[in-house]
Amino acid sequence: AQTVTQSQPEMSVQEAETVTLSCTYDTSENNYYLFWYKQPPSRQMILVIRQEAYKQQNATENRFSVNFQKAAKSFSLKISDSQLGDTAMYFCAFMKHRGNTPLVFGKGTRLSVIA
Amino acid sequence: SAVISQKPSRDICQRGTSLTIQCQVDSQVTMMFWYRQQPGQSLTLIATANQGSEATYESGFVIDKFPISRPNLTFSTLTVSNMSPEDSSIYLCSGGLGERNEQFFGPGTRLTVL
Numbered sequence: 373a374q375t376v377t378q379s380q381p382e383m384s385v386q387e388a389e390t391v392t393l394s395c396t397y398d399t400s401e402n403n404y405y406l407f408w409y410k411q412p413p414s415r416q417m418i419l420v421i422r423q424e425a426y427k428q429q430n431a432t433e434n435r436f437s438v439n440f441q442k443a444a445k446s447f448s449l450k451i452s453d454s455q456l457g458d459t460a461m462y463f464c465a466f467m468k469h470r471g472n473t474p475l476v477f478g479k480g481t482r483l484s485v486i487a
Numbered sequence: 488s489a490v491i492s493q494k495p496s497r498d499i500c501q502r503g504t505s506l507t508i509q510c511q512v513d514s515q516v517t518m519m520f521w522y523r524q525q526p527g528q529s530l531t532l533i534a535t536a537n538q539g540s541e542a543t544y545e546s547g548f549v550i551d552k553f554p555i556s557r558p559n560l561t562f563s564t565l566t567v568s569n570m571s572p573e574d575s576s577i578y579l580c581s582g583g584l585g586e587r588n589e590q591f592f593g594p595g596t597r598l599t600v601l
Contacts, residue, residue, distance in 0.1 A: 405588055415577055417592035463529060472518040472583045475590055477529045
């Protein structure tokens with residue numbers, strides 16, 4: 373079975389600064405997907421970024437980028453130029469490559485952006 | 488992306504009653520998933536709903552307690568039966584979409600059981 377570990381329950385960052393959220397996972401699969409989801413107080417789960425394990429290039433989406441280390445089974449999220457609207461719970465998630473399979477989530481990191 | 492709606496958005500229910508949550512997707516999706524998020528916790532998968540077949544439940548979740556319907560490729564319902572205060576949670580549905588294998592979520596249903 374797959375497991376996802378987020379070791380930082382809470383983090384804070386000053387507005388306009390950069391913050392990195394950590395995620396490690398355990399799997400015997402060779403091909404899979406990794407995701408970061410954001411859940412603001414509205415509780416809507418918002419997909420932030422997606423990484424395919426067979427791609428070595430790290431995914432980027434505007435101010436969000438990942439550092440994917442497949443051998444280390446590490447998948448960290450970097451948020452640059454943090455904004456107040458980035459305040460939310462962030463969940464790291466794993467999905468098998470077979471498609472249409474459910475997500476396995478980490479426990480989440482609560483990020484607060486401070487003005 | 489897909490737009491997923493859920494009804495109701497929230498409800499307060501009495502112990503021993505049942506509530507049915509509806510999930511509507513604006514695109515056809517093969518699989519839909521139901522998750523539970525207990526207060527301050529992460530998301531836990533309840534079951535996978537495939538159109539035309541019975542739902543597949545995760546360990547700790549049973550059909551009698553959480554019956555699921557999936558009548559077509561855009562709609563599913565989850566019923567929380569014989570509710571107790573321990574069922575107070577957010578219930579979210581999701582659908583997997585397209586070649587990018589991205590899952591999109593409904594806004595969730597916040598259930599409080601008194």
